[in-house]
Amino acid sequence: MGFTILHIEDDEEIGSWVSEFFTERRYKVIWLKSGHHALEHMEQMDIVIMDIMLPGLDGYTVGQRMKQKFPEIPIVLLTARTSIEDKLQGLAFADDYMTKPYHPDELEARIQILLRRSGAVSSDLIQLNHLRIDRKANRILNEETNTEILLTGKQFHIFMYLLDHLNQILTQRQIYEAVWNDPYIKGDKTLMVHIRHMREKIELDPSDPKIIETIRGIGYRLKI
Template identity: 85%
Template sequence: MDLTILHIEDDPEIGSWVSEFMTERGYKVIWINSGHNALEHMEGADIVILDIMLPGLDGYTIGQRLKQKYPEKPIMMLTARTSIEDKLQGLSFADDYMTKPYHPDELEARIQVLLRRSGAVSPELLQLGHLSIDRKANRILNSKTNTEVTLTGKQFHIFMYLLDHPNQILTQTQIYEAVWEDPYIKGDKTLMVHIRHLREKIELDASSPQIIETVRGIGYRLKE
């Protein structure tokens, strides 16, 4: 899944940071520092991230023009302006309004919501960091290497169960009994071994997992 973000931001620190973060998550980012040539990039963009304070035309004017010409393309305002007046003006045409500072995981989650609403991402498709997951076809693609991730049956069922409960702490008992459909015996290392091998296949660095988090003494959590 090759999704493109058009990011209109004149602050070099924010622009480079967002571009780097979203690129690491598997998106293509077109970063421009003003809205003067934004229309040139809209055809290939799936979503627009737009600041308000820009040189020349402000974000409101740019956003209204883009929305008028491309009504199906979602626009997210990403700005330090927090007043209710600014939010109402932005939401008169934009699909979401997010204020700085923000957590990068929330930014990506909101982008995913807008992409699903617009139809750029079907409900069966999910972007999780560098992984593109097609639940309908039971395929997982590593967008960093553009290769398919091959899992064993049990690894796949564990991963799908975690995907069904994003950001929830799941006990070893819950996961084991859902996947193996047998009672979990305390001290059994089977699940731990499968999680370790699963991480080796899906994590960029299995020794420092960013997708499947260990919650010490309890179980695991999939970070979406």
């Protein structure tokens, strides 16, 4: 199961694509176009992402009321307001403040950080698209099929090294030397072959990988 997000946004286009983005990544999204009934949904939420400029009650008022009643639930403010005064006012109660435009991958990364801090996500349990990774048990579960993904020793070592450097671009040399403990020889295809076989196991569509990204001419990145 993914986590539940309360998304408060009155703009139809923004609200739609943010909701679709997180739904595709196995979050449950409750989308409201105003904050009037937000408190009624809070008990089932793991995190809130909301605009400041809302019809009726503004995001500052709604967010303050949420934080007073549900202080443990993280709030991310998403807004076009960039002044330091607005940021300080928002961060007086919110846990993060992002200005528009923003990239959804960055928003998801920030949400994962806040979920870990709040205790909703164990540091041993990581949700990565359709994968649920239990680092303590060394298990990777495909939630689409509800089956465990079995990697070879080298594949698992590569995957965990990429996971330890989540969202970072790593060179082929860095990965090879960390996993094989041998000097990397330029042009060696060993790592590339292992990555290809890993994608066949962990990607929904290996021909269009969404988890292990190839950075042309450099190496790879595990994306969230």
